[in-house]
Amino acid sequence: MQGQPSAAVFPGENGESIREMAHRAISSVHHWNEQFGPDGLYVMVSHGDVIKAIVSNALGTHLDLYQRVQIDPCSVSVIQYTPSRPFAIHVNDTGSDLSRLIPSKKSRRTRKGDAVIGGGAGQEA
Template sequence: MTATVFLLRHAAHDNVGGFLAGRMPDIRLGVEGLAQAKRLGERMARERFDALYASPQPRTQETARAVADARGGMPIETTEALDEIDFGSWAGSRFDELNSQEDWRQWNAQRSLGATPAGETMLDVQQRVFAFLRPFIAQPNDSRIALVSHADVIRAIVGHVLGMSIDSLQRFEISPASITTMVLGPWGGKLITINETTP
C-alpha cells in the first residue's frame, strides 16, 4: 500500500543561518519561530494525517507541539530516526568559522565522500530515515503521517525519492516551517509538493 508523508521542517530559531545548531541542547524557537510554527500548525490542520512524529531536538518538538495543538492535541511520537545530522564538534560553530576548515568545505562540496567529525554521512542519514519509513509502506492499509525534522534530513529523503545523487542535495531549498509532501509505495515514491511555506 502507500504512505502519504508530510515532511515539515522545524520553524526558525533566533539565529538560523548564523551558526550550525546541529544537536546542541536547548536550541529553541524564538518569538518569530513560535509564530511560524503556529502558522504551520494552522496550515496542517487542513490536512488529514493519522500520526505525528518528531526529532528529539527542542526546536522540532516545539514545532510539532504547534501542529499537534492545531489538531486538538494529538500525540507527538519522538524518534531519533528524524534527528538532525550528528555534526559532532562542528555544532555551535559560526558558518564563517566553518568555511575556513578544509573538512567542512569537503563535506559541502562532495557529501558522497564527506563525513562529519562524529562520523555520520549523508548515506547514514538516508538509511536511518528509510528504515523508519519502510514499515509504513509495508502496512496493509494506506497511511498518512507527518514528520517534523531538519533541512538536510528532509533533503536526504527527497533526494532519494527523486533518484538524485547525494552531491546534488544542496540544489533545492527546504525553508524553516516548510511543508514537503510525497507518496511512498512498494513501487517507489512520488514528490507531490516541495518547500511550501505559510505567509
C-alpha cells in the same frame, strides 16, 4: 561537503556520515510505510539535511546532488509512496492549505499507484 556530500562525516567521536544519515532516514520512511500500509498518512519532523536526503531519494537524485533541494524551516514536503515508486507532491511548501492532502475514502479505494501520463491531471494526493 558541498561538492561531494556523500563523503562528508559529521565531527565528533561518533560522527555520522551523510550517507549513513540518509540511509537511516530512508530506512525509517520505509519502516513507517510498512506499518501504515498503502493508505497511511503520517508526519515526519526533522532537520533540513535529513528532509533533503529523503526528498532527493524520492526524486531519484544521487545523494551528492541533495544540496540542490532547498528545505526552509517549518516547510512541508509531501512524498506519496506507491508500490511502483514515490511521487514528490509538495517540496518546501511554506503556505498551502494542507487539508486537501488528506485523501478522501473514495480516492483511497481507487488509487492506481502510478503516474498519470502527462502529469497529475489536477488530482489531489
